[in-house]
Amino acid sequence: MQLPTTRAIRPAHIIIIAVLLAVVMVVSAVIELRQSRNELFHLMREEALSLVETVDQSSNNIILSTEKIEEALAERLFNNAYFIARLDSAGRLTQRELQAIAAANSIFRINIIDNTGRKVLGNTLPDREHRGMQEQRSPRETLQPILEGTADKLLIGLREPRFQEGKRFIVAVRRTGKAHGAIVLNLNADAMLELRKTIGIGKLMKDLGDNEGVVYAVLQDKEGILAAGGKVTEISAIGADSLLQYCAERDTVVTRIISGKTGELFEVIRHFKVGGVTLGIFRLGFSMDEIHATEERMQRRMIIMTLVLFAIAFLAVASVVAMQNYTRLGKKYTVMQTMTGNILERMSDTVISIDGGQHVTLFNREAERLFDTEGQTVVGKRIDEIGDPVARCLGEIFTAKDGAEIELHCGRGTRYVSVAVSESDGGEGGAIKTAVVRDMTDTRILEKEMVRREKLTAMGELASGVAHEIRNPLNAIAMIAQRFLREFTPRKGAKEYRMLAGVLQSEAQRMNGIVQQFLRFARPPGLRKEIVPVQPFLDHVSSLFGPQAAEKGIALTVTHDGATAWSFDREQLTQALLNLLQNALDATERGSIELAVRETDSGLTVTVTDSGVGIPEEDKEKIFNLYFTTKQHGTGLGLPSVHQIVAQHDGTLEVSSEIGKGAAFTIVLPKG
Numbered sequence: 165m166q167l168p169t170t171r172a173i174r175p176a177h178i179i180i181i182a183v184l185l186a187v188v189m190v191v192s193a194v195i196e197l198r199q200s201r202n203e204l205f206h207l208m209r210e211e212a213l214s215l216v217e218t219v220d221q222s223s224n225n226i227i228l229s230t231e232k233i234e235e236a237l238a239e240r241l242f243n244n245a246y247f248i249a250r251l252d253s254a255g256r257l258t259q260r261e262l263q264a265i266a267a268a269n270s271i272f273r274i275n276i277i278d279n280t281g282r283k284v285l286g287n288t289l290p291d292r293e294h295r296g297m298q299e300q301r302s303p304r305e306t307l308q309p310i311l312e313g314t315a316d317k318l319l320i321g322l323r324e325p326r327f328q329e330g331k332r333f334i335v336a337v338r339r340t341g342k343a344h345g346a347i348v349l350n351l352n353a354d355a356m357l358e359l360r361k362t363i364g365i366g367k368l369m370k371d372l373g374d375n376e377g378v379v380y381a382v383l384q385d386k387e388g389i390l391a392a393g394g395k396v397t398e399i400s401a402i403g404a405d406s407l408l409q410y411c412a413e414r415d416t417v418v419t420r421i422i423s424g425k426t427g428e429l430f431e432v433i434r435h436f437k438v439g440g441v442t443l444g445i446f447r448l449g450f451s452m453d454e455i456h457a458t459e460e461r462m463q464r465r466m467i468i469m470t471l472v473l474f475a476i477a478f479l480a481v482a483s484v485v486a487m488q489n490y491t492r493l494g495k496k497y498t499v500m501q502t503m504t505g506n507i508l509e510r511m512s513d514t515v516i517s518i519d520g521g522q523h524v525t526l527f528n529r530e531a532e533r534l535f536d537t538e539g540q541t542v543v544g545k546r547i548d549e550i551g552d553p554v555a556r557c558l559g560e561i562f563t564a565k566d567g568a569e570i571e572l573h574c575g576r577g578t579r580y581v582s583v584a585v586s587e588s589d590g591g592e593g594g595a596i597k598t599a600v601v602r603d604m605t606d607t608r609i610l611e612k613e614m615v616r617r618e619k620l621t622a623m624g625e626l627a628s629g630v631a632h633e634i635r636n637p638l639n640a641i642a643m644i645a646q647r648f649l650r651e652f653t654p655r656k657g658a659k660e661y662r663m664l665a666g667v668l669q670s671e672a673q674r675m676n677g678i679v680q681q682f683l684r685f686a687r688p689p690g691l692r693k694e695i696v697p698v699q700p701f702l703d704h705v706s707s708l709f710g711p712q713a714a715e716k717g718i719a720l721t722v723t724h725d726g727a728t729a730w731s732f733d734r735e736q737l738t739q740a741l742l743n744l745l746q747n748a749l750d751a752t753e754r755g756s757i758e759l760a761v762r763e764t765d766s767g768l769t770v771t772v773t774d775s776g777v778g779i780p781e782e783d784k785e786k787i788f789n790l791y792f793t794t795k796q797h798g799t800g801l802g803l804p805s806v807h808q809i810v811a812q813h814d815g816t817l818e819v820s821s822e823i824g825k826g827a828a829f830t831i832v833l834p835k836g
């Protein structure tokens with residue numbers, strides 16, 4: 165026979181598929197991660213650039229507005245200086261005058277310097293305030309262009325004062341008229357510097373640096389830091405970094421990631437110029453903590469997603485394998501069924517196989533019959549999953565010695581079976597055990613029957629010999645007793661004489677009856693089989709026995725199922741059933757008696773069941789012996805004659821009983 169080939173996914177294929185799936189998932193997760201990282205950077209860059217752009221604008225504005233303020237201040241000071249110069253050339257200048265002008269215009273100092281650089285007049289007296297102080301620098305140097313006549317006015321701007329701390333904003337004009345020298349005016353610039361600080365770039369940088377996420381904001385030129393905010397400890401000089409140099413030289417913006425002491429930083433560098441003049445570069449450093457946190461979150465999500473996907477893939481592959489195994493098993497089973505099915509099904513023996521895992525792999529039709537169980541409810545299951553009584557019987561079969569004969573109580577009552585167990589190599593599943601179970605019940609019953617028959621025949625022959633020998637003397641005794649009664653009358657004790665002669669006659673007759681029974685048993689009349697309608701036959705038996713039972717207050721139930729007519733000796737079977745029913749009645753004090761007839765595979769099965777005292781185990785075989793009786797007036801001939809009648813019909817007689825619960829006698833008459 166050609167076996168169907170099965171194409172199956174091998175474990176190696178499954179592993180490759182699973183690995184490929186995992187790789188695809190991991191790669192896609194990494195790509196996804198990169199993309200998200202890039203998007204995050206792009207976003208951050210965009211934001212950073214627009215911030216830098218705004219900062220650039222504001223710084224330009226700040227620088228330009230401070231310049232404007234300084235210009236306005238300078239102009240005011242120059243106007244005052246020209247006014248003083250006019251008073252000076254008119255020779256009307258006094259210290260008091262200067263003090264008045266200074267007070268009215270919030271001018272800190274007004275000094276009239278001669279062309280040697282010496283102060284000739286001022287709003288304050290130097291000796292009082294500056295006595296003993298070191299002059300920080302000579303005004304001659306600063307005022308040189310005026311003193312030498314090359315300039316009419318000079319914007320000196322912010323300077324440190326000659327004697328004191330702080331800053332001064334200074335302008336000077338040339339003296340006109342006869343006197344030479346300069347008129348120098350200065351303002352206390354501390355307030356101005358304060359203004360610069362509060363609205364100036366320094367403030368802007370500081371504010372920027374205080375922002376969450378911004379590590380530093382720095383304005384820097386080649387000389388060093390011009391203004392800064394945040395943590396500027398990590399700032400490198402322009403000269404030390406080629407990218408910074410590049411940005412300082414070209415009008416451009418660049419971004420980069422640098423690693424500092426506190427971790428990675430995202431830095432934006434912008435070329436910085438005001439009013440077309442390059443001042444240096446502007447650097448804004450952003451913390452990457454946020455990005456890292458987002459990245460970690462995404463990574464975690466990716467890992468979880470990958471794991472979930474992997475688990476799903478694994479489950480899918482596992483279920484495919486399970487399905488495949490199931491189908492393969494099904495196919496194997498079908499193939500087995502096809503190949504061995506016919507042979508096994510036709511076998512008259514029960515064949516059962518179990519694998520190394522105690523799973524039932526084979527259960528043929530005969531096994532179904534023996535256990536009265538469908539094969540499909542058993543095949544594929546482990547023995548301990550099946551349930552009693554089948555599991556118990558399978559256990560008994562597979563633990564029995566090879567060739568042993570055991571008694572099974574499952575499915576079809578008590579069965580005597582011989583068991584042959586063999587073991588074969590089952591490959592992956594372990595050793596396969598196969599049990600061939602032969603049902604020996606019928607053989608055992610027949611054997612018992614034979615033994616019984618032989619015993620009965622021997623006993624019957626003996627009985628018939630004895631009966632024959634005693635029949636003639638018995639007849640003579642009976643006839644003499646009759647004559648004594650009829651022909652003689654004694655003179656004395658006639659009454660007693662008659663009573664004794666009567667007993668002699670009746671006992672002789674009873675004995676004769678027994679002898680007749682012996683003889684009938686020993687030489688049974690020939691069988692007169694005929695087709696008997698079952699129901700009328702049962703009605704007849706019931707009518708003969710019913711009144712007797714009713715007298716004792718016991719009900720007789722008659723049931724009939726199956727055959728309508730059967731071939732047997734009507735007279736003899738009636739006799740046999742009456743014997744069984746009589747025994748049942750004798751054994752029953754209260755309860756019921758049932759006569760049940762049904763057609764089975766073996767033939768017509770007639771069962772007489774009672775709910776009487778039952779038969780002790782040790783008597784079960786003896787009761788079929790001739791003369792075995794437990795009754796006071798019993799003969800011990802009833803069951804032997806039933807047995808004889810059944811045997812003449814080639815049938816079987818069986819008894820089952822439980823002490824105290826009753827007994828059941830079953831006659832099986834085969835067909836024909």
Ligand code: ADP
Pocket residue numbers: 743747748749751774776777778779787792793794795797798799800801802803804827
């Ligand atoms: P007898 O009825 O004369 O005793 P049998 O051969 O009919 O002779 O029966 C033999 C013995 O078998 C009986 O004495 C009784 O002990 C036992 N016996 C027969 N039938 C039953 C029954 N239905 N229940 C209990 N014991 C029974």
